[in-house]
Amino acid sequence: MLKKLLVVGLFLVCAFLGFFAFKNLPYAHQYKWFPYLGILVGFGIAGLAIFIEQVFRKVPLPVIIGGTVGLFLGLGLARLLSLVFEQLNTGLFSAFLYGLLSVFFGYIGLVLGGRKFQEIRMPDSVSNAVSFVSKRFPKRECPKVVDTSAIIDGRLADLCETGWVDGPLIIPSFVLAELQHIADSTDPHKRARGRRGLDTLQRIQEAGTVEVRIVEQDFPEIKEIDDKLVELCREIGAKLITTDYNLNKIARLKGVPVLNINELALALKPIVTPGETLKITLVKEGKEKHQGVGYLDDGTMVVVENARDLIGNEVEIVVTSLLQTPAGRIIFGKLKEANAKKAVA
Structure with a gap:
C-alpha cells in the first residue's frame, strides 16, 4: 500500500x-x-x-x-x-x-x-553488511526456500531431525497463505494435506535443529506461486526444496539450485544387485501370470515370478534384474529352491 x-x-x-x-x-x-x-x-x-x-x-x-x-x-x-x-x-x-x-x-x-x-575481496564483516543491505544472506549461511509440496510431504521434518539439512529454512508468507487455504478447504482430502503441512512446520520449529524464518517478501506483479518461489530464490541467493516435478524443472532452467526430496529418497534406496538374496512378504498379485508382489522397507516394489500362490507369506528370493523408472526402482526376482518347491506343492 x-x-x-x-x-x-x-x-x-x-x-x-x-x-x-x-x-x-x-x-x-x-x-x-x-x-x-x-x-x-x-x-x-x-x-x-x-x-x-x-x-x-x-x-x-x-x-x-x-x-x-x-x-x-x-x-x-x-x-x-x-x-x-x-x-x-x-x-x-x-x-x-x-x-x-x-x-x-x-x-x-x-x-x-x-x-x-x-x-574486490572485502573483509567478512563488510561483505556480510553488503549482503544484508542487498537482501542476500551472508556466505556462511545456505538458505533454503521451502515450497508447499515439500511441507505437505512431511519427510522434511525427518531430514531436519537427523541433521542432514543445514542453513535456515525460508518459509515465504505466500506459501503459508496457500497452506492455510488448503487446510481450510471443504474437500476432506485437501484439508487433511493442509493440516499435515502445518503440523510438519510446527514439528520442525519445536525440534529446533534447523532455524525457520518466515519472510513477508512478496511479488505482487507475479501471479503464480511457483514463479514467486523461483524469483525469491534468485533474489536472496537460496536453494529451493520441493517435491514438485514441474517446479523442479522450471527452477533449474532459470538457474536456481533445487533439492528434490524425491530424488534424495531415490538416491538413498539400498543398492541391490542381481544374484543377491532378499526376504520379503508377498502382499498382492502381479500383472503377469503367476507373479507375486512385495515391498522393501523403503517402498521399493519387488516382483517375484511364480509366486502367486504364496501371497501373504514371507519368502526368500534371488534378485534377477532391476528396472529404473521415473516413479522409482522395481526389483525382479525368483524364488529360492525351497520356496519354489513349496509353491509347486
Whole structure:
C-alpha cells in the first residue's frame, strides 16, 4: 500500500513540476497547450524512473556501487581531457568534444566498474553488511526456500531431525497463505494435506535443529506461486526444496539450485544387485501370470515370478534384474529352491 502511494505521489509531483517548468519557458505564453505538454513529459519521466527502479532491483548491489564509481571516474577523466582543448578551440567545439568524451569514458567506467568491483575481496564483516543491505544472506549461511509440496510431504521434518539439512529454512508468507487455504478447504482430502503441512512446520520449529524464518517478501506483479518461489530464490541467493516435478524443472532452467526430496529418497534406496538374496512378504498379485508382489522397507516394489500362490507369506528370493523408472526402482526376482518347491506343492 505504501509503495502504491509513493508511485502516485511521484507521478503527481513530476506532472506538477513539468507543468510549471514548461509554463515558464520563453514564448510559452504563445501556446496555451504548452504547459499541458509539460504534464505529459512529467508523466514520462515518472514512468522512466519506475522502469529504472525495476531494472536495478534485480542488479546486485556490488554491481550498482562499482558502476556508479566507474561512471563518475569516467566523467571526471572526460572533463580533464576536454580542458586541454578549451584554450585551443572554440566553445562550440569544446562542448561537442566534452560530450563525446563523457559518453565514451562514462560508458567504459560504468561497464568496467560494475564488473570489476565484484572481484574486490572485502573483509567478512563488510561483505556480510553488503549482503544484508542487498537482501542476500551472508556466505556462511545456505538458505533454503521451502515450497508447499515439500511441507505437505512431511519427510522434511525427518531430514531436519537427523541433521542432514543445514542453513535456515525460508518459509515465504505466500506459501503459508496457500497452506492455510488448503487446510481450510471443504474437500476432506485437501484439508487433511493442509493440516499435515502445518503440523510438519510446527514439528520442525519445536525440534529446533534447523532455524525457520518466515519472510513477508512478496511479488505482487507475479501471479503464480511457483514463479514467486523461483524469483525469491534468485533474489536472496537460496536453494529451493520441493517435491514438485514441474517446479523442479522450471527452477533449474532459470538457474536456481533445487533439492528434490524425491530424488534424495531415490538416491538413498539400498543398492541391490542381481544374484543377491532378499526376504520379503508377498502382499498382492502381479500383472503377469503367476507373479507375486512385495515391498522393501523403503517402498521399493519387488516382483517375484511364480509366486502367486504364496501371497501373504514371507519368502526368500534371488534378485534377477532391476528396472529404473521415473516413479522409482522395481526389483525382479525368483524364488529360492525351497520356496519354489513349496509353491509347486
